[in-house]
Amino acid sequence: MTDPAAGTPGAQAGPAPEVGVGPWEGPWPEGEQWDPELLAHGDRRNVVDAYRYWTMDAIVADLDTRRHGFHVAVENWQHDLNIGSVVRTANAFLAQEVHIVGRRRWNRRGAMVTDRYQHLRHHAGVEEFVAWARAEGLPVIGIDNFPDSRQLETYDLPERCVLVLGQEGPGLSPEMHAAAEVTLSIAQFGSTRSINASAAAAVAMHAWVRRHVFGQPVG
Incomplete structure:
Protein backbone atom coordinates (compact mmCIF):
# COMPACT_ATOMS: atom_id res chain seq x y z
CA MET A 1 0.00 0.00 0.00
CA ARG A 66 34.59 42.41 15.31
CA ARG A 67 36.17 41.21 12.06
CA HIS A 68 38.91 38.63 12.37
CA GLY A 69 42.59 39.17 11.67
CA PHE A 70 42.87 37.16 8.46
CA HIS A 71 42.36 38.24 4.86
CA VAL A 72 41.63 36.04 1.85
CA ALA A 73 43.00 36.56 -1.64
CA VAL A 74 42.13 34.82 -4.91
CA GLU A 75 44.04 34.98 -8.17
CA ASN A 76 41.65 35.71 -11.04
CA TRP A 77 43.46 35.34 -14.35
CA GLN A 78 40.80 33.31 -16.18
CA HIS A 79 37.57 34.63 -14.64
CA ASP A 80 37.43 31.98 -11.92
CA LEU A 81 33.82 31.05 -11.11
CA ASN A 82 34.74 30.04 -7.55
CA ILE A 83 35.32 33.59 -6.34
CA GLY A 84 31.68 34.16 -5.42
CA SER A 85 31.71 31.11 -3.16
CA VAL A 86 34.97 32.27 -1.57
CA VAL A 87 33.41 35.66 -0.82
CA ARG A 88 30.36 34.01 0.71
CA THR A 89 32.53 31.84 2.96
CA ALA A 90 34.73 34.79 3.90
CA ASN A 91 31.61 36.60 5.04
CA ALA A 92 30.55 33.58 7.10
CA PHE A 93 33.95 33.41 8.82
CA LEU A 94 34.16 37.23 9.11
CA ALA A 95 37.37 37.87 7.18
CA GLN A 96 38.80 41.38 7.17
CA GLU A 97 38.79 41.63 3.38
CA VAL A 98 38.70 39.56 0.22
CA HIS A 99 41.33 40.48 -2.36
CA ILE A 100 40.92 39.84 -6.08
CA VAL A 101 44.31 39.63 -7.80
CA GLY A 102 44.28 39.93 -11.58
CA ARG A 103 41.08 40.53 -13.49
CA ARG A 104 38.73 42.95 -11.75
CA ARG A 105 35.50 41.37 -12.98
CA TRP A 106 34.22 38.20 -11.36
CA ASN A 107 30.93 36.30 -11.25
CA ARG A 108 29.04 37.59 -8.22
CA ARG A 109 26.19 35.08 -8.43
CA GLY A 110 27.91 32.59 -6.13
CA ALA A 111 28.35 35.25 -3.45
CA MET A 112 24.58 35.23 -2.83
CA VAL A 113 24.62 38.99 -2.10
CA THR A 114 27.18 38.56 0.72
CA ASP A 115 29.58 40.81 -1.21
CA ARG A 116 27.46 43.72 0.04
CA TYR A 117 28.58 42.95 3.57
CA GLN A 118 32.17 41.90 2.85
CA HIS A 119 34.99 44.35 2.10
CA LEU A 120 36.60 43.69 -1.29
CA ARG A 121 39.85 45.02 -2.71
CA HIS A 122 41.29 44.63 -6.21
CA HIS A 123 44.98 44.34 -7.13
CA ALA A 124 46.03 44.44 -10.77
CA GLY A 125 48.77 41.87 -10.27
CA VAL A 126 50.85 39.85 -7.84
CA GLU A 127 53.48 42.58 -7.40
CA GLU A 128 50.86 45.14 -6.38
CA PHE A 129 49.19 42.68 -4.02
CA VAL A 130 52.44 41.63 -2.35
CA ALA A 131 53.50 45.26 -1.91
CA TRP A 132 50.19 45.97 -0.16
CA ALA A 133 50.57 42.91 2.13
CA ARG A 134 54.11 43.86 3.10
CA ALA A 135 53.08 47.44 3.82
CA GLU A 136 50.37 46.08 6.14
CA GLY A 137 52.79 43.67 7.81
CA LEU A 138 50.73 40.67 6.71
CA PRO A 139 52.47 37.40 5.80
CA VAL A 140 51.27 35.92 2.51
CA ILE A 141 50.31 32.28 3.01
CA GLY A 142 49.57 30.25 -0.10
CA ILE A 143 47.13 27.35 -0.11
CA ASP A 144 48.20 24.78 -2.70
CA ASN A 145 49.75 21.34 -2.91
CA PHE A 146 53.26 22.08 -4.14
CA PRO A 147 56.15 19.69 -3.39
CA ASP A 148 57.48 22.23 -0.86
CA SER A 149 54.11 22.79 0.82
CA ARG A 150 53.71 22.15 4.52
CA GLN A 151 50.62 20.61 6.09
CA LEU A 152 47.83 23.05 6.93
CA GLU A 153 46.66 20.71 9.68
CA THR A 154 49.92 21.01 11.63
CA TYR A 155 50.94 24.57 10.75
CA ASP A 156 50.42 27.32 13.33
CA LEU A 157 48.66 30.00 11.31
CA PRO A 158 49.51 33.55 12.45
CA GLU A 159 46.67 35.65 13.80
CA ARG A 160 47.21 38.30 11.11
CA CYS A 161 47.81 36.95 7.63
CA VAL A 162 46.52 36.67 4.07
CA LEU A 163 45.41 33.25 2.87
CA VAL A 164 45.94 33.12 -0.89
CA LEU A 165 44.17 30.75 -3.25
CA GLY A 166 45.05 30.09 -6.87
CA GLN A 167 42.33 29.69 -9.42
CA GLU A 168 40.67 26.41 -10.26
CA GLY A 169 42.94 24.15 -12.29
CA PRO A 170 46.36 25.82 -12.45
CA GLY A 171 46.42 26.80 -8.76
CA LEU A 172 48.76 29.49 -7.50
CA SER A 173 50.80 31.26 -10.15
CA PRO A 174 54.60 30.84 -10.01
CA GLU A 175 54.88 34.52 -9.05
CA MET A 176 52.50 34.13 -6.10
CA HIS A 177 54.16 30.88 -5.04
CA ALA A 178 57.53 32.63 -4.96
CA ALA A 179 56.14 35.59 -3.01
CA ALA A 180 54.42 33.48 -0.33
CA GLU A 181 56.11 33.13 3.04
CA VAL A 182 54.92 29.52 3.05
CA THR A 183 52.51 27.36 1.06
CA LEU A 184 50.23 24.95 2.87
CA SER A 185 48.53 21.84 1.52
CA ILE A 186 45.31 20.25 2.73
CA ALA A 187 45.48 16.56 3.57
CA GLN A 188 43.66 14.40 1.01
CA PHE A 189 43.13 10.65 0.99
CA GLY A 190 41.36 9.83 -2.27
CA SER A 191 42.39 9.57 -5.91
CA THR A 192 41.95 13.18 -7.01
CA ARG A 193 44.94 15.49 -7.15
CA SER A 194 43.20 18.51 -5.67
CA ILE A 195 39.95 19.77 -4.21
CA ASN A 196 37.78 22.62 -5.45
CA ALA A 197 39.31 26.06 -4.90
CA SER A 198 36.32 27.36 -2.94
CA ALA A 199 36.33 24.23 -0.78
CA ALA A 200 40.04 24.70 -0.10
CA ALA A 201 39.39 28.30 0.91
CA ALA A 202 36.69 27.18 3.36
CA VAL A 203 39.00 24.58 4.92
CA ALA A 204 41.81 27.12 5.31
CA MET A 205 39.54 29.76 6.86
CA HIS A 206 38.08 27.23 9.26
CA ALA A 207 41.59 26.17 10.28
CA TRP A 208 42.28 29.80 11.21
CA VAL A 209 39.01 29.97 13.19
CA ARG A 210 39.79 26.76 15.09
CA ARG A 211 43.19 28.14 16.06
CA HIS A 212 42.39 31.76 16.91
CA VAL A 213 38.69 31.78 17.90
CA PHE A 214 38.46 28.45 19.70
CA GLY A 215 42.12 28.23 20.73
CA GLN A 216 42.60 24.68 19.52
CA PRO A 217 46.31 23.78 19.31
CA VAL A 218 47.70 22.57 16.01
CA GLY A 219 49.39 19.24 15.45
Whole structure:
Protein backbone atom coordinates (compact mmCIF):
# COMPACT_ATOMS: atom_id res chain seq x y z
CA MET A 1 0.00 0.00 0.00
CA THR A 2 1.36 3.44 -0.91
CA ASP A 3 2.14 5.81 1.94
CA PRO A 4 -0.04 8.90 1.34
CA ALA A 5 2.65 11.06 2.96
CA ALA A 6 5.14 10.01 0.32
CA GLY A 7 3.06 11.44 -2.50
CA THR A 8 2.96 10.05 -6.01
CA PRO A 9 5.67 10.04 -8.66
CA GLY A 10 5.70 13.30 -10.56
CA ALA A 11 3.50 15.09 -8.04
CA GLN A 12 4.05 18.83 -7.75
CA ALA A 13 5.82 19.92 -4.59
CA GLY A 14 4.24 22.63 -2.50
CA PRO A 15 5.54 26.19 -2.49
CA ALA A 16 8.88 26.65 -0.77
CA PRO A 17 8.63 28.34 2.63
CA GLU A 18 9.44 32.03 2.64
CA VAL A 19 12.78 33.07 4.07
CA GLY A 20 12.95 35.71 6.77
CA VAL A 21 10.19 37.59 8.54
CA GLY A 22 7.18 39.67 7.62
CA PRO A 23 6.39 43.27 8.59
CA TRP A 24 7.26 44.34 12.13
CA GLU A 25 4.37 43.84 14.55
CA GLY A 26 3.72 46.42 17.23
CA PRO A 27 5.41 49.78 17.87
CA TRP A 28 8.51 50.29 15.75
CA PRO A 29 11.85 50.17 17.57
CA GLU A 30 13.98 53.28 17.85
CA GLY A 31 17.53 53.58 16.59
CA GLU A 32 19.48 54.46 13.45
CA GLN A 33 20.12 50.80 12.59
CA TRP A 34 16.50 50.11 11.68
CA ASP A 35 15.35 50.24 8.05
CA PRO A 36 11.83 51.72 7.70
CA GLU A 37 11.19 49.84 4.44
CA LEU A 38 12.05 46.51 6.01
CA LEU A 39 10.02 47.24 9.11
CA ALA A 40 7.02 48.06 6.95
CA HIS A 41 7.27 45.26 4.40
CA GLY A 42 9.32 42.50 6.01
CA ASP A 43 12.91 41.33 5.78
CA ARG A 44 13.50 38.39 3.41
CA ARG A 45 17.29 38.73 3.21
CA ASN A 46 19.72 35.93 4.00
CA VAL A 47 20.96 37.44 7.27
CA VAL A 48 21.13 36.11 10.82
CA ASP A 49 18.19 36.94 13.07
CA ALA A 50 20.19 39.51 15.04
CA TYR A 51 20.32 41.69 11.91
CA ARG A 52 16.68 41.43 10.90
CA TYR A 53 15.27 44.82 9.85
CA TRP A 54 18.70 46.49 10.04
CA THR A 55 20.00 48.65 7.21
CA MET A 56 22.86 47.23 5.18
CA ASP A 57 25.19 50.03 6.33
CA ALA A 58 24.37 49.31 9.97
CA ILE A 59 25.13 45.61 9.51
CA VAL A 60 28.48 46.33 7.86
CA ALA A 61 29.38 48.82 10.58
CA ASP A 62 28.61 46.26 13.28
CA LEU A 63 30.60 43.53 11.49
CA ASP A 64 33.54 45.94 11.24
CA THR A 65 33.75 46.11 15.03
CA ARG A 66 34.59 42.41 15.31
CA ARG A 67 36.17 41.21 12.06
CA HIS A 68 38.91 38.63 12.37
CA GLY A 69 42.59 39.17 11.67
CA PHE A 70 42.87 37.16 8.46
CA HIS A 71 42.36 38.24 4.86
CA VAL A 72 41.63 36.04 1.85
CA ALA A 73 43.00 36.56 -1.64
CA VAL A 74 42.13 34.82 -4.91
CA GLU A 75 44.04 34.98 -8.17
CA ASN A 76 41.65 35.71 -11.04
CA TRP A 77 43.46 35.34 -14.35
CA GLN A 78 40.80 33.31 -16.18
CA HIS A 79 37.57 34.63 -14.64
CA ASP A 80 37.43 31.98 -11.92
CA LEU A 81 33.82 31.05 -11.11
CA ASN A 82 34.74 30.04 -7.55
CA ILE A 83 35.32 33.59 -6.34
CA GLY A 84 31.68 34.16 -5.42
CA SER A 85 31.71 31.11 -3.16
CA VAL A 86 34.97 32.27 -1.57
CA VAL A 87 33.41 35.66 -0.82
CA ARG A 88 30.36 34.01 0.71
CA THR A 89 32.53 31.84 2.96
CA ALA A 90 34.73 34.79 3.90
CA ASN A 91 31.61 36.60 5.04
CA ALA A 92 30.55 33.58 7.10
CA PHE A 93 33.95 33.41 8.82
CA LEU A 94 34.16 37.23 9.11
CA ALA A 95 37.37 37.87 7.18
CA GLN A 96 38.80 41.38 7.17
CA GLU A 97 38.79 41.63 3.38
CA VAL A 98 38.70 39.56 0.22
CA HIS A 99 41.33 40.48 -2.36
CA ILE A 100 40.92 39.84 -6.08
CA VAL A 101 44.31 39.63 -7.80
CA GLY A 102 44.28 39.93 -11.58
CA ARG A 103 41.08 40.53 -13.49
CA ARG A 104 38.73 42.95 -11.75
CA ARG A 105 35.50 41.37 -12.98
CA TRP A 106 34.22 38.20 -11.36
CA ASN A 107 30.93 36.30 -11.25
CA ARG A 108 29.04 37.59 -8.22
CA ARG A 109 26.19 35.08 -8.43
CA GLY A 110 27.91 32.59 -6.13
CA ALA A 111 28.35 35.25 -3.45
CA MET A 112 24.58 35.23 -2.83
CA VAL A 113 24.62 38.99 -2.10
CA THR A 114 27.18 38.56 0.72
CA ASP A 115 29.58 40.81 -1.21
CA ARG A 116 27.46 43.72 0.04
CA TYR A 117 28.58 42.95 3.57
CA GLN A 118 32.17 41.90 2.85
CA HIS A 119 34.99 44.35 2.10
CA LEU A 120 36.60 43.69 -1.29
CA ARG A 121 39.85 45.02 -2.71
CA HIS A 122 41.29 44.63 -6.21
CA HIS A 123 44.98 44.34 -7.13
CA ALA A 124 46.03 44.44 -10.77
CA GLY A 125 48.77 41.87 -10.27
CA VAL A 126 50.85 39.85 -7.84
CA GLU A 127 53.48 42.58 -7.40
CA GLU A 128 50.86 45.14 -6.38
CA PHE A 129 49.19 42.68 -4.02
CA VAL A 130 52.44 41.63 -2.35
CA ALA A 131 53.50 45.26 -1.91
CA TRP A 132 50.19 45.97 -0.16
CA ALA A 133 50.57 42.91 2.13
CA ARG A 134 54.11 43.86 3.10
CA ALA A 135 53.08 47.44 3.82
CA GLU A 136 50.37 46.08 6.14
CA GLY A 137 52.79 43.67 7.81
CA LEU A 138 50.73 40.67 6.71
CA PRO A 139 52.47 37.40 5.80
CA VAL A 140 51.27 35.92 2.51
CA ILE A 141 50.31 32.28 3.01
CA GLY A 142 49.57 30.25 -0.10
CA ILE A 143 47.13 27.35 -0.11
CA ASP A 144 48.20 24.78 -2.70
CA ASN A 145 49.75 21.34 -2.91
CA PHE A 146 53.26 22.08 -4.14
CA PRO A 147 56.15 19.69 -3.39
CA ASP A 148 57.48 22.23 -0.86
CA SER A 149 54.11 22.79 0.82
CA ARG A 150 53.71 22.15 4.52
CA GLN A 151 50.62 20.61 6.09
CA LEU A 152 47.83 23.05 6.93
CA GLU A 153 46.66 20.71 9.68
CA THR A 154 49.92 21.01 11.63
CA TYR A 155 50.94 24.57 10.75
CA ASP A 156 50.42 27.32 13.33
CA LEU A 157 48.66 30.00 11.31
CA PRO A 158 49.51 33.55 12.45
CA GLU A 159 46.67 35.65 13.80
CA ARG A 160 47.21 38.30 11.11
CA CYS A 161 47.81 36.95 7.63
CA VAL A 162 46.52 36.67 4.07
CA LEU A 163 45.41 33.25 2.87
CA VAL A 164 45.94 33.12 -0.89
CA LEU A 165 44.17 30.75 -3.25
CA GLY A 166 45.05 30.09 -6.87
CA GLN A 167 42.33 29.69 -9.42
CA GLU A 168 40.67 26.41 -10.26
CA GLY A 169 42.94 24.15 -12.29
CA PRO A 170 46.36 25.82 -12.45
CA GLY A 171 46.42 26.80 -8.76
CA LEU A 172 48.76 29.49 -7.50
CA SER A 173 50.80 31.26 -10.15
CA PRO A 174 54.60 30.84 -10.01
CA GLU A 175 54.88 34.52 -9.05
CA MET A 176 52.50 34.13 -6.10
CA HIS A 177 54.16 30.88 -5.04
CA ALA A 178 57.53 32.63 -4.96
CA ALA A 179 56.14 35.59 -3.01
CA ALA A 180 54.42 33.48 -0.33
CA GLU A 181 56.11 33.13 3.04
CA VAL A 182 54.92 29.52 3.05
CA THR A 183 52.51 27.36 1.06
CA LEU A 184 50.23 24.95 2.87
CA SER A 185 48.53 21.84 1.52
CA ILE A 186 45.31 20.25 2.73
CA ALA A 187 45.48 16.56 3.57
CA GLN A 188 43.66 14.40 1.01
CA PHE A 189 43.13 10.65 0.99
CA GLY A 190 41.36 9.83 -2.27
CA SER A 191 42.39 9.57 -5.91
CA THR A 192 41.95 13.18 -7.01
CA ARG A 193 44.94 15.49 -7.15
CA SER A 194 43.20 18.51 -5.67
CA ILE A 195 39.95 19.77 -4.21
CA ASN A 196 37.78 22.62 -5.45
CA ALA A 197 39.31 26.06 -4.90
CA SER A 198 36.32 27.36 -2.94
CA ALA A 199 36.33 24.23 -0.78
CA ALA A 200 40.04 24.70 -0.10
CA ALA A 201 39.39 28.30 0.91
CA ALA A 202 36.69 27.18 3.36
CA VAL A 203 39.00 24.58 4.92
CA ALA A 204 41.81 27.12 5.31
CA MET A 205 39.54 29.76 6.86
CA HIS A 206 38.08 27.23 9.26
CA ALA A 207 41.59 26.17 10.28
CA TRP A 208 42.28 29.80 11.21
CA VAL A 209 39.01 29.97 13.19
CA ARG A 210 39.79 26.76 15.09
CA ARG A 211 43.19 28.14 16.06
CA HIS A 212 42.39 31.76 16.91
CA VAL A 213 38.69 31.78 17.90
CA PHE A 214 38.46 28.45 19.70
CA GLY A 215 42.12 28.23 20.73
CA GLN A 216 42.60 24.68 19.52
CA PRO A 217 46.31 23.78 19.31
CA VAL A 218 47.70 22.57 16.01
CA GLY A 219 49.39 19.24 15.45
